[in-house]
Every structure is written in C-alpha cells, then in structure tokens.
Amino acid sequence: MSPNTNTYTGMVVLIFVHLYCMTLLTSSESELIECIPSEREALLRFKHHLTDPSNRLSSWNASNPNCCHWDYVVCSHLTFHVLHLHLNTTLSSEYDEYPFPIAVPLAYERSRFSGAINDSVVELKHLNYLDLSGNSFGGMQFPTFLFRITSLTHLDLSASGFYGNIPHQIGNLSNLLHLDLSYVAYGKLPHQIGNLTNLIHLGTSHMLY
Numbered sequence: 062m063s064p065n066t067n068t069y070t071g072m073v074v075l076i077f078v079h080l081y082c083m084t085l086l087t088s089s090e091s092e093l094i095e096c097i098p099s100e101r102e103a104l105l106r107f108k109h110h111l112t113d114p115s116n117r118l119s120s121w122n123a124s125n126p127n128c129c130h131w132d133y134v135v136c137s138h139l140t141f142h143v144l145h146l147h148l149n150t151t152l153s154s155e156y157d158e159y160p161f162p163i164a165v166p167l168a169y170e171r172s173r174f175s176g177a178i179n180d181s182v183v184e185l186k187h188l189n190y191l192d193l194s195g196n197s198f199g200g201m202q203f204p205t206f207l208f209r210i211t212s213l214t215h216l217d218l219s220a221s222g223f224y225g226n227i228p229h230q231i232g233n234l235s236n237l238l239h240l241d242l243s244y245v246a247y248g249k250l251p252h253q254i255g256n257l258t259n260l261i262h263l264g265t266s267h268m269l270y
C-alpha cells in the first residue's frame with residue numbers, strides 16, 4: 062500500500078466513524094438509556110409484592126430488561142439511575158366538584174394499586190420523585206422505610222390509603238420540596254416536620270382525625 066492509499070483508507074474510516082456518531086446522536090435519546098441491573102431487580106421485587114389488578118405494570122418484566130423504558134419509570138439521561146416512580150392512580154379532574162367521599166367509577170377503582178410496599182424501593186438511591194397517591198393501601202400504616210429514601214424531593218402519599226400518625230422519621234427527608242399527605246386518615250404530623258426546611262408545598266387538606 063502506498064502512503065496515499067493509507068491516507069485514503071484513514072479518511073474513509075474517519076468518515077464512517079463520523080457518520081456512526083451522528084446516527085447515535087440523532088437516534089432517540091431515550092433509546093440510549095440503559096437500566097442499572099440492581100435497580101431493575103429492586104423494581105421487580107417491588108412489583109412482586111404489589112397488587113396490580115388491571116396489570117398496569119405489565120411492561121415491568123424480565124424479558125423487557127431496560128427498566129428505563131418501563132411505564133411510570135423515569136431514569137436519568139446521564140447516570141441511568143431511576144429518578145421517578147409515578148405510581149399514582151389519579152381520578153380525572155371532572156370528579157373534583159363532587160364532595161368527598163364519592164362513588165368513583167369502577168374502572169378507576171380497579172386500576173388502583175394495593176397489596177404491600179416492599180422495602181426494595183429504598184435501594185433506588187437516586188429516587189427523587191415518588192407518587193403513590195390515589196391507591197388502595199388500605200389498612201396499612203405508613204411503611205417507615207419510605208422515610209429512609211433521603212434523595213426524595215417530591216413525595217405524594219395523598220389518598221393512598223395509608224393511615225395513622227406520620228412517622229417521626231419523616232424529619233430525615235430533608236431534601237423534600239413537595240410533600241402531600243392530603244386525605245391521610247388518623248394522621249397527625251410529628252413535630253419533626255419542622256426539620257423539612259426546604260419544603261415549598263405541604264399538602265394536608267382533608268386529613269381525617
């Protein structure tokens with residue numbers, strides 16, 4: 062090979078590398094996000110203990126290993142850690158004008174999560190958004206391990222069915238900006254709530270004693 066051929070080959074290779082990189086950059090950003098295996102296992106364990114009567118979490122399965130593509134899960138585009146879990150069951154706002162309690166549609170009733178909350182969720186060390194509102198964790202006291210997820214900035218437990226006094230460990234969630242405990246039955250706020258100095262929103266409407 063003459064030096065010229067070498068230069069030519071080098072240029073062709075460079076052009077291909079360039080085109081390949083362009084393809085990577087222009088392909089959908091979310092396709093490149095890969096799930097962290099230990100976090101996938103934690104989510105699968107969490108699902109295993111949850112009751113999901115209308116199979117809303119069907120995408121959470123081992124043959125669909127990229128948990129960043131699962132429904133209700135949001136990962137970081139940079140670190141791939143799970144950041145958000147949107148496990149709320151929100152009644153459409155057309156019911157807002159009805160007094161509480163109301164007869165809710167059967168389809169809504171059937172789509173609510175119930176069962177047990179597994180502490181595997183604590184393994185999601187970067188979780189900052191957890192919404193469990195509108196579900197049917199009836200008869201269950203607050204799982205205190207939820208208050209060990211100190212990365213949380215947004216926690217919505219409104220109308221989740223959890224009841225009883227809010228555990229004092231809530232004072233450890235010092236990064237919280239948004240906390241909603243509306244419609245929590247027999248819930249009293251502990252004085253440690255005063256530790257949450259970053260709170261911008263605290264929802265306590267319709268807390269029933």
Ligand SMILES: *[C@@H]1O[C@H](CO)[C@@H](O)[C@H](O)[C@H]1NC(C)=O
Pocket residue numbers: 119120121122124125
């Ligand atoms: C796993 O999730 C994928 C993607 O949502 C879905 O197409 C597939 O049917 C699921 N498998 C099971 C066994 O639920």
Ligand SMILES: *[C@@H]1O[C@H](CO)[C@@H](O)[C@H](O)[C@H]1NC(C)=O
Pocket residue numbers: 147149150151152
């Ligand atoms: C969960 O809440 C968000 C708003 O925070 C809403 O857009 C979404 O529809 C809700 N999901 C369900 C399944 O109710």
Ligand SMILES: *[C@@H]1O[C@H](CO)[C@@H](O)[C@H](O)[C@H]1NC(C)=O
Pocket residue numbers: 106109110177178179180181
């Ligand atoms: C979470 O699940 C594991 C096994 O899947 C179980 O051993 C453990 O007791 C559960 N923890 C809670 C708090 O339910």
Ligand SMILES: *[C@@H]1O[C@H](CO)[C@@H](O)[C@H](O)[C@H]1NC(C)=O
Pocket residue numbers: 209229230231232233253
């Ligand atoms: C949480 O807060 C309590 C006091 O409310 C404290 O005793 C405990 O050490 C804190 N830390 C953890 C990790 O629970």
Ligand SMILES: *[C@@H]1O[C@H](CO)[C@@H](O)[C@H](O)[C@H]1NC(C)=O
Pocket residue numbers: 229230231232233235253256
């Ligand atoms: C209050 O928050 C700090 C962190 O900012 C934490 O070390 C402490 O344990 C918390 N205290 C209570 C009573 O929760």
